[in-house]
Amino acid sequence: MIETFEPLTQQALCSRLTGHPWQTLVQVLDTVDSTNNAAKQLAAQGAPQGTAILAGHQTAGRGRRGRSFFSPPGAGLYLSVILRPQVPPDRLLHLTALCAVAAARAVEAACGLRPGLKWVNDLVVGRRKLGGILTELTLKPDGSLDHVVVGVGVNCCQTRFPADLADLATSIAAETGVADAKADLAASLLQELSTLEAALLPGPEKDAWLAEFAETCVTLGKDVQVLRSGSVRPARALGIDENAGLLVEYPDGIREVIASGEVSVRGMYGYV
Numbered sequence: 001m002i003e004t005f006e007p008l009t010q011q012a013l014c015s016r017l018t019g020h021p022w023q024t025l026v027q028v029l030d031t032v033d034s035t036n037n038a039a040k041q042l043a044a045q046g047a048p049q050g051t052a053i054l055a056g057h058q059t060a061g062r063g064r065r066g067r068s069f070f071s072p073p074g075a076g077l078y079l080s081v082i083l084r085p086q087v088p089p090d091r092l093l094h095l096t097a098l099c100a101v102a103a104a105r106a107v108e109a110a111c112g113l114r115p116g117l118k119w120v121n122d123l124v125v126g127r128r129k130l131g132g133i134l135t136e137l138t139l140k141p142d143g144s145l146d147h148v149v150v151g152v153g154v155n156c157c158q159t160r161f162p163a164d165l166a167d168l169a170t171s172i173a174a175e176t177g178v179a180d181a182k183a184d185l186a187a188s189l190l191q192e193l194s195t196l197e198a199a200l201l202p203g204p205e206k207d208a209w210l211a212e213f214a215e216t217c218v219t220l221g222k223d224v225q226v227l228r229s230g231s232v233r234p235a236r237a238l239g240i241d242e243n244a245g246l247l248v249e250y251p252d253g254i255r256e257v258i259a260s261g262e263v264s265v266r267g268m269y270g271y272v
């Protein structure tokens, strides 16, 4: 039997953002190809920091490394927000990790379940994927940062998945019994993301977020495969550096920090 879900409404979200400076910058749409694409278009037209696009359904939801993000109607949270941090692009190396912490905090606030983070951008519960983060930077012609679009997708309501995802994916409803966390999750996530800027600069805020990322990162201590331009190398994940890079050790004892976005990391025995 096909599951059907109530769509998230603008009213349900905005009523949870009363007094928040981003409350008037939120748009909840019915269907888009990708909320990241829609947000990038708005950003190119000058939309301010905090402009957020949410959709009930994505026809071409995107993940990192050209993967798709399964986005059936009403089942998940599909949200993209425009940020315009006043920092040079090289200060943003840990941005995806910080957004992942924001998403983990928001899931916990919305349903009581604290997901793990698979380095660097996946929310997981046990061995299954709950959601993911896709951050996309746009630079000005002079190389300075124009804007960032942070896209977050979280499986919320579905209790069944297509056969190819059945062993790999999970949802808030399947894990906690909270039937529809979309509005609470969206509001918590926007609140968390709006506090992010202080953590992009060196200082106690950044240290605290990075420590929280490392504590939540289920990849640490695991045997992984480092996938880089066609090559696959086994390694052991040891730690997180100051840019949220993953410190790994290869069987020959050589250590290397893998930058976010540079390579993909897979568990040796499955998705996580």
Ligand code: BTN
Pocket (backbone or CB within 6 Å): 033, 034, 035, 036, 037, 058, 060, 061, 062, 063, 064, 065, 067, 069, 077, 078, 079, 080, 121, 131, 132, 133, 134, 151, 152, 153, 154
């Ligand atoms: C990943 O799994 O690699 C990241 C998935 C990110 C999915 C979200 S859903 C909202 C936003 N729009 C997209 O097309 N992608 C992100």
